[in-house]
Amino acid sequence: MDLTTYRAPAPDPAHAEPRRAPRLVGAAWTLLVINTLGSQGAITVVQIPRSVTQIVTMGALLAAFGLALLLNLRVQLRPSTYLLLLTLLVVVSIASSAQLESGFGAFFRCARFAVFVATLWLLTRWWHDGLSLVRHHIRAIGAVLLTVAAGLMIAPGKALPESYGGRLVGAIWPMTPPQVGQYAATVIGLTILLWLGNRTTRSSLLFVAAPALALLLLSHTRTAAIALVGGLVVALLSLTSNSARARKVFTRAAMVAGLAAVFLGPVVQAWLRRGQDDESLSDLTGRQKVWDALLAAPRTTSEQLFGVGLTNKSYGGLPIDSSWLAVYHEQGFVGLAIVVAFLATLLVVAALRPPSLARAAALFLIVYCVVASYTEAGLGDASPYLLNLAVAAALLSTGAPAPEPATRPEVTA
Numbered sequence: 582m583d584l585t586t587y588r589a590p591a592p593d594p595a596h597a598e599p600r601r602a603p604r605l606v607g608a609a610w611t612l613l614v615i616n617t618l619g620s621q622g623a624i625t626v627v628q629i630p631r632s633v634t635q636i637v638t639m640g641a642l643l644a645a646f647g648l649a650l651l652l653n654l655r656v657q658l659r660p661s662t663y664l665l666l667l668t669l670l671v672v673v674s675i676a677s678s679a680q681l682e683s684g685f686g687a688f689f690r691c692a693r694f695a696v697f698v699a700t701l702w703l704l705t706r707w708w709h710d711g712l713s714l715v716r717h718h719i720r721a722i723g724a725v726l727l728t729v730a731a732g733l734m735i736a737p738g739k740a741l742p743e744s745y746g747g748r749l750v751g752a753i754w755p756m757t758p759p760q761v762g763q764y765a766a767t768v769i770g771l772t773i774l775l776w777l778g779n780r781t782t783r784s785s786l787l788f789v790a791a792p793a794l795a796l797l798l799l800s801h802t803r804t805a806a807i808a809l810v811g812g813l814v815v816a817l818l819s820l821t822s823n824s825a826r827a828r829k830v831f832t833r834a835a836m837v838a839g840l841a842a843v844f845l846g847p848v849v850q851a852w853l854r855r856g857q858d859d860e861s862l863s864d865l866t867g868r869q870k871v872w873d874a875l876l877a878a879p880r881t882t883s884e885q886l887f888g889v890g891l892t893n894k895s896y897g898g899l900p901i902d903s904s905w906l907a908v909y910h911e912q913g914f915v916g917l918a919i920v921v922a923f924l925a926t927l928l929v930v931a932a933l934r935p936p937s938l939a940r941a942a943a944l945f946l947i948v949y950c951v952v953a954s955y956t957e958a959g960l961g962d963a964s965p966y967l968l969n970l971a972v973a974a975a976l977l978s979t980g981a982p983a984p985e986p987a988t989r990p991e992v993t994a
Contacts, residue, residue, distance in 0.1 A: 605652055606707050607717040612645035613700060614721040616693075617965045622755030623745060626736045634755065639693065642963075646696050649703035659705040663974040666923040667698050670961065673912050673919065678890030680883070683911075690891035690962065697963035701971050711939050711976035712780060718972050719771050722764045723789060726796055728753045729761055733799075741799070746855060749799035759957060762802025763965060765793040766809035770945045774816055777827055778938035801855050808952035816945040823936045865956060871899045872906055888913035894958040904954035908961035920960050924951060927970065930977045943973040 620634035650656075671694050678687035708714070732752025733740040740752040748758035772790040775781040797805060817834070820827035841849065857866065875896045888911040894901050901907045908916045927947050934940045946969045950960070959966035 603652065603707075605648060606704060606714075607720065609645045609648045609652070609700070609704060610714070610717045611721040611724070612641040612648065613697070613968060614718075614725065614965070615641035616645065616697065617963060617968060618725065618754060618756065619760065620755065622757045622760070623742050623750035623752065624739055625755055626732060626739055626752050629755065642693060642696055642700070646700045646703070649700045653703045653706050656703070657706045658702055659708050659978065661702075661705055661708070661974055661978065662926050663923050663970065664698065664702055664705065666919050666926070667701070667967070670912065670916060670919045671695050671698055673887060673915050674891050674961075677887040677912055677916075680890060682884075683890040683892045687890035687892065694891065694963050697967075705975075708975035708978050711972070711978065712775075712942075714972055714975045715771055715775065715942055718968070719768055719775075719789070722768050723793075725754075725756075725764055726761075726768060726793060729756065729764075729796060730792065746801070748801045748855075749796060758800040759802050759804065760965075762797050762800040762805030763953065763957070765797035765800065766802075766805040766949065767946075767965075767969060768793040769797065770809055770812055770816070770949065771942060773813065774938065774942045774945060777817075777820065777824070777830060778941075780938065798852070801852065803853055803855075804953050804956045808949045811952045812945040812947075812949035815948045816941040819936055819944050820938070820941045827941075867899075868902050868956060871896055871901060872903060875901065875906055875910055884913065886913045886915055888916060891962060894962075901958055902956055904958050904960035904966070907958040912961055916961055923970070924960075927973055927977065931973075934977060939976040943976040946970065946973040946976075 616638050618634075618638055620631050620638060671691070674694060675688075675691045678691050681687070729740070729749065729751050733749065736752050740749055741747050742750060745758055749761050750756060750758055751761065769790045772781065772786055772793070776783065776786045776790075797809070817827055817831045821831055888909065891911050894907050896910060901910065904920070905917065908920055912919075924947070927943070931940055931944050931947065934943075950966045950969055953966070954960055957966075958964075
């Protein structure tokens with residue numbers, strides 16, 4: 582009998598998992614980072630009207646969505662509990678905004694939030710390569726920090742204005758000190774972890790993390806510094822069980838921290854106080870007054886459950902500066918439950934994953950966002966915090982099996 586050798590047919594492109602994310606995925610991610618920059622901050626070297634910054638950030642989001650759709654024309658999506666819960670939060674935001682208590686601007690914010698989440702869904706096709714997404718994240722945020730550093734060199738007076746107490750701001754693109762601190766802390770933490778995992782060189786650590794640390798210190802952002810330390814401690818502890826290098830770094834870092842506490846205690850304390858008196862420290866630089874007024878305001882049952890709709894994260898003309906109170910104000914107890922659900926899901930999944938660099942980086946991002954959420958808003962709307970958590974979700978999905986083909990290839994003789 583004449584036998585003929587048959588080759589199994591090539592996998593269906595619709596179900597084949599890409600081996601490596603194309604470069605344009607990084608471009609789409611950079612556009613998402615630009616969208617979350619915001620449009621308020623200090624006085625810049627060249628005055629940029631707020632309407633222009635809003636057009637740029639919103640245009641970047643639309644471009645990111647269009648590029649993600651172009652790259653994923655078949656709309657291949659990976660399952661993600663995190664994004665499923667974010668989608669539910671979008672629905673709640675639309676329902677609460679329909680009451681028009683926050684004006685028609687709430688619908689614009691809902692549309693932005695919806696496109697933001699839809700873009701993340703389209704990019705899930707490449708979430709199998711979580712560490713590449715981390716590199717895209719570092720490059721995009723690093724580019725933002727370069728503009729901050731350039732502003733400091735070009736116009737130090739505008740970059741360190743008296744109106745912000747001499748803290749570093751964005752002098753080229755309007756950014757507040759907390760934004761600068763947040764971007765710097767994210768770059769520092771992720772770069773250190775990549776170096777620990779032998780995924781980047783010592784020179785990268787020197788030329789990326791060290792300048793970012795200088796920018797963080799100049800921004801005098803206590804929340805970012807505390808969240809950075811907390812996230813790195815948890816990430817390093819997760820690596821110590823299977824990495825001698827991580828154990829060595831953790832031990833040395835603990836020794837350095839102990840010596841710094843002894844010999845540099847007054848300097849650290851002065852940096853943390855930022856020249857504030859005890860009253861300013863006790864009410865968290867005025868935040869407590871805003872929080873008390875927000876919680877004391879009368880609310881209907883509907884407002885308690887679903888909030889008043891998406892706002893500009895302010896109450897009585899003052900920033901809320903708390904993710905939890907902002908979500909309660911805008912999306913109510915239902916929104917709070919969703920935020921707790923996606924944070925808890927990410928933490929549980931991370932705890933169940935075996936020790937690895939991907940898990941450590943994910944834990945760093947999750948812990949950072951949880952710590953920073955106390956005095957920074959951003960967990961209930963399109964923001965850098967949700968981008969950080971998206972990177973964490975991608976890292977935790979690394980190694981997930983690719984979708985099975987619809988039909989198995991048959992071999993006949």
